[in-house]
Amino acid sequence: LQGAEEEEEEEDPWQHKEYFGSYGTLRLHLEMLSDKSRTEAYRQVILSNSASLRNKVVMDLGCGTGIISLFCAQLAEPSEVYAVEASSMAEYTRQLVKQNGCEELVTVLQGRAEEIELPEQVDVLVSEWMGNCLLVMMTTSPLLIHFEFMVESVLLARDRWLKEGGVMWPSSAALSLVPCQADSYYAETMAFWEQPYGLDFTPLQPLAQQEFFTKPKFSHVIEPEDCLTAPCDVLQLDMYTLQVKDLEEIKGHFHFRVERSGVFHGFSAWFKVQFESLQRGGAPVELNTGPNSEPTHWKQTLFMLDRPVSVHAEDAISGSISLHRNPVWRRHMTVTLHWSVKRSREGTGGCQVGTKSFPMWR
């Protein structure tokens, strides 16, 4: 039996077991629910559209504890809410729906987006599918690693269950990027070895570069003053037209103008999503996870250069970012950054170019 399980895992490039298994733990749900910016944004979407949701059919995909479905039932009068959850959390979701007296309106369905059967199509498909760097979630609670690439499930559900003219929440998503300083992180992981306790530990610096700068640093908090330029939206996803095959490789370009002299340690990335109003001309709700917004559990993602680059006001940093989905391990991706620094002043090094690929897994 052990052998059979082993084989099964090897032939499971989706790592379904790891994915849905780990989601059965409360820690992640608590982290998401405790994130007020995130949860209140969804609550606000329901609240500001409560009149328009009357008699509508809603699907809440990857509902977790069912909080969004419960918001729908309590703040609006939909005709039906289908709360879909693949993990075994679904059993608890049913209890929570009952405990809050919403079992007339909310139906919990346990299953994956590809498998579930609904009795009808839906007017609204709402989901909180966003991960770190928008597409890949990597949560490290103390003893757990968790990956997501959930947007694909949302697109599959959309194509199968969303009515013609139905609404997607979020309706669009963008990935933002900014060249930044990361003084403390650089000092703690790299400069540290120069003279700890009066000793010379520089022989460890190549090891430090490999260990700390090869992968992106998730859950890095960047302060507004760490940004060397204004941020730029490098990717835009339209949740109505986006296709699964588009996710294989997503590319964007950037052009930044440095606002002040500083040390260019790397790029910081985050996402924002918009929820369009059900009312024509109504204001959309936005959830922005950047350094100028309220903190969220996603924080920001830091991509460190191998060596810091000094930059000056008016220097130009341009280049491209590509997110390449792993052809075998479908929840993994690689982020590749190309950049060049064009100097505004003579004699400060001219144009400097770099390229680096970051695996988005452990």
Next chain:
Amino acid sequence: LQGAEEEEEEEDPWQHKEYFGSYGTLRLHLEMLSDKSRTEAYRQVILSNSASLRNKVVMDLGCGTGIISLFCAQLAEPSEVYAVEASSMAEYTRQLVKQNGCEELVTVLQGRAEEIELPEQVDVLVSEWMGNCLLVMMTTSPLLIHFEFMVESVLLARDRWLKEGGVMWPSSAALSLVPCQADSYYAETMAFWEQPYGLDFTPLQPLAQQEFFTKPKFSHVIEPEDCLTAPCDVLQLDMYTLQVKDLEEIKGHFHFRVERSGVFHGFSAWFKVQFESLQRGGAPVELNTGPNSEPTHWKQTLFMLDRPVSVHAEDAISGSISLHRNPVWRRHMTVTLHWSVKRSREGTGGCQVGTKSFPMWR
């Protein structure tokens, strides 16, 4: 081959692969070196004994980057320092010794304490073997779990390589315990479910209790004002007389007097170690990882009760703690706490007793 590896792992109750493999990563060494209280304590031990260390032979067991050996070579004039490291970090340790011009004095030996061969016995055996809750180290860097039960290696090395009359650093160790409040932790993990966003999520509380209160919470920082009583040393280890077999079960008793009314959420534990002076009558150096000392990377360990207990000034909390080493998984142990609360006032519940066992692994 896969099958063979699988089998090997199953027949490796020491989990050597996991243990020594994970130690090859820089993250843990950085965490330890960046801990100024810890590293400066060892530096202080060498510095305050520098005259007495002249022409002495020293063994630095589990030397890691070799920082203690380098302190010996730079601050004192030992005749020889044997720096012993089992993991592949030893290669780097050799480079660091050379880089700092200490290769005449410091010899790096790669191997386990049970295996290494020294050309001579040693006058001083120094080691930083302490883990969370003194005996078990459980470091969770972002993507890594690491266990230690290193004290056994120190005892084996002592019996084999320490000269008659030689010195052990640390010379003694104690585990301290205190009944404490853990208001924020309780609020965030348990009270949270009572009314999040106006909903009733109490059906998740049994799950929360299982997920957050079953195991000890490592790396919990307790503030002095969280302590409900003065702390008590529940275990004392003499590093000269301690035997490997003593580690199978270690038991201690406690008797606390509550100093002020509050909520008894659990027990907090930490350790302190003493390094005796090589000079007769010289002052020992102490490293204390408790809430009244400088913070360390060990922080404190929190053992949550299943249900909080209200206590009042002059109530007595007494009982016992036992650390039981797992007979199969030799790096693991179980901590069992028995306690009773004896009320100082009439009509406040009388005597309340409880018992709980905490597995010290994931």
